[in-house]
Amino acid sequence: MQFSPEATAGSHGESDGIWPTKRSKILDWLVHDTRNERFIDNILVDLCVRLRAAGVPVARATLHFRTLHPQWLGARILWRVGLEEANISTFSYGVETTPQFLASPINEIFNGADEVRQNLEDLNAADRPAYPLYEDMHAEGLTDYIAWPIYHTLGKRHIVTFAADAPGGFTEEHVIFLKDLLPALTLVSEIRLKNVLARTLLRTYVGPHASEQILAGATTRGSGTTVGAAILICDLRDFTTISDMWPRDDVIELLNGYFDAMSEPIEKHGGEILKFMGDGLLAIFPLSNPMACANLLQAISEAEAAVSVLNEENSRNGHEVLRYGVGVHVGDVMYGNIGSRTRLDFTVIGPAVNVASRLETLTKEVKRPVLLSKAFVEMAGCEIEMESLGAFPLKGLGEPVDVFAFATNGKGMAHHKARS
Numbered sequence: 001m002q003f004s005p006e007a008t009a010g011s012h013g014e015s016d017g018i019w020p021t022k023r024s025k026i027l028d029w030l031v032h033d034t035r036n037e038r039f040i041d042n043i044l045v046d047l048c049v050r051l052r053a054a055g056v057p058v059a060r061a062t063l064h065f066r067t068l069h070p071q072w073l074g075a076r077i078l079w080r081v082g083l084e085e086a087n088i089s090t091f092s093y094g095v096e097t098t099p100q101f102l103a104s105p106i107n108e109i110f111n112g113a114d115e116v117r118q119n120l121e122d123l124n125a126a127d128r129p130a131y132p133l134y135e136d137m138h139a140e141g142l143t144d145y146i147a148w149p150i151y152h153t154l155g156k157r158h159i160v161t162f163a164a165d166a167p168g169g170f171t172e173e174h175v176i177f178l179k180d181l182l183p184a185l186t187l188v189s190e191i192r193l194k195n196v197l198a199r200t201l202l203r204t205y206v207g208p209h210a211s212e213q214i215l216a217g218a219t220t221r222g223s224g225t226t227v228g229a230a231i232l233i234c235d236l237r238d239f240t241t242i243s244d245m246w247p248r249d250d251v252i253e254l255l256n257g258y259f260d261a262m263s264e265p266i267e268k269h270g271g272e273i274l275k276f277m278g279d280g281l282l283a284i285f286p287l288s289n290p291m292a293c294a295n296l297l298q299a300i301s302e303a304e305a306a307v308s309v310l311n312e313e314n315s316r317n318g319h320e321v322l323r324y325g326v327g328v329h330v331g332d333v334m335y336g337n338i339g340s341r342t343r344l345d346f347t348v349i350g351p352a353v354n355v356a357s358r359l360e361t362l363t364k365e366v367k368r369p370v371l372l373s374k375a376f377v378e379m380a381g382c383e384i385e386m387e388s389l390g391a392f393p394l395k396g397l398g399e400p401v402d403v404f405a406f407a408t409n410g411k412g413m414a415h416h417k418a419r420s
Helices: 004-012 020-032 042-055 105-110 130-138 173-208 208-215 239-245 247-266 294-315 351-366 374-380 411-419
Strands: 059-066 072-080 087-090 116-119 144-151 157-164 224-236 272-279 280-286 324-339 343-350 371-373 386-392 401-406
Touching: 004 072, 020 042, 020 173, 042 059, 042 072, 042 173, 105 144, 105 157, 130 272, 144 173, 157 173, 157 247, 173 208, 208 272, 208 343, 224 247, 224 294, 224 343, 224 351, 239 247, 239 371, 247 280, 247 294, 272 343, 280 294, 280 343, 294 324, 324 351, 324 374, 351 371, 351 401, 371 374, 374 401
Parallel strands: 324 371
Antiparallel strands: 059 072, 059 157, 072 087, 116 144, 144 157, 224 280, 224 324, 272 280, 324 343, 371 401, 386 401
16 A cells, blocks of 8 residues: 655645645545445555545554454454555453563553553653564554554443554644544444444354344344254253252353354354253254255264263363253244244244154153154265164154164264264
C-alpha cells in the first residue's frame, strides 16, 4: 500500500483549514458509508487506507476485543501497510496472565491507562517500560506508537492502536485527527462486535445451522421445514450414581470430558448437535450430504476411541469409567421452532427421532453400546460388518423394528477404524 509524497509532506505541514475537511470526510464515511459492511476487520483496513491518503502516516493498526466465546477470551485484528486484508488472531482464556501479555502496552490499557504513547525512534531515551513489542516495531521501521481504550456499552473496554512510519512519528495534528475518530469507530465496532457475538452465542447454544436459520428470521413458533436426516442420540450410563458419589466440580469435569469426546467427531464429520439433554445429546446428519450415513459411522468410531482415551485418564485419576448408549436411525424429521409463545427451542421432532431414542434406551437391555435400525444400515451401505439382533417392539411404536449392532468378530467397528 503506497501513499503519495505529497500526502506525506502534507502530513506535517498542511494548513489548519484542510485537516478538518479531511477529518470530516473520514467521519462521514465511518458513520454513513460503512452500513453495508458486516465485518470490522474490513472497515479497519479501509480506515487505515483512507488515513494514509489523508496524510496521516498510519502504517500499523490493531483492534483488540474481549469476546463472549466458550473457547476464546478475545481477538486481535492487525493491519500493516501493504496488506489488503487484516490478520485476525484469537486468544485463549488465561492469556492475560502470561508473561507475553503482562509485558505489553495492551496490559496497561486493560489495567486502566487512558493512553499509551511511545517514541519508537529512540527507545533508549524513553522513560517508559521497554516492551518487546516496541523493539519489534522499531525493527519494522515504525517511528511512533499510540494506544487508546474504546468503550462499548456498560463500560466494556476494548483497545485500538496506531503506529506511524513517518520520520518524527505522529504530529499533534495527527493525534487530534485520530482521537476525533474514536467515538465513531467505537459505535461502528460495537455494532459489528455485537453481530459477531450474536452469531457466536447462537452457534454455541443451538449449533451452526440452526443459528443461521434463526438469524435469517426463523423466530416464530412453528416455523421450520421437513428434512431427511441420519439421527444419533447418545446417553451416558449411571450418571445419577456418579452425580451422587462425586463432588460437583468432578462431575462437571467428567461430563465435559465426555461431551468433548462425543461432540468433536460429530461436528468434524458434518453432524449438527441440536441439544444437550442432561447427560445426553441429540445430533443429526442431514441427508443433503450423500455421505451423511458414512460420516455418522465415522464419527461414532472416533468418539468411541476418544472415550477410551478419556477412560484411561479417568482410571489413572481414580475417577469413574464412563459408559454410554447410542441409538441411530434415519428418516424425515420436522426441523424448526417448537415451544411456548415466549420460549422456543430449535430442534427436530418426528417418528424417526422417537425410533432413535428408543434404540438408545434398548442398549441397556441388550448390553450393546451402539444400536442401529435396519433402515439406517440399508441406507449406509457401508463395508462395516453388522450383526442382526432381531426385531424388537419399541415403546410407543406399532411395528417391531429390526435392530443391528456392530459385529463383535473383529470385522465390525474396530475393522472400520483400522481402514479409516
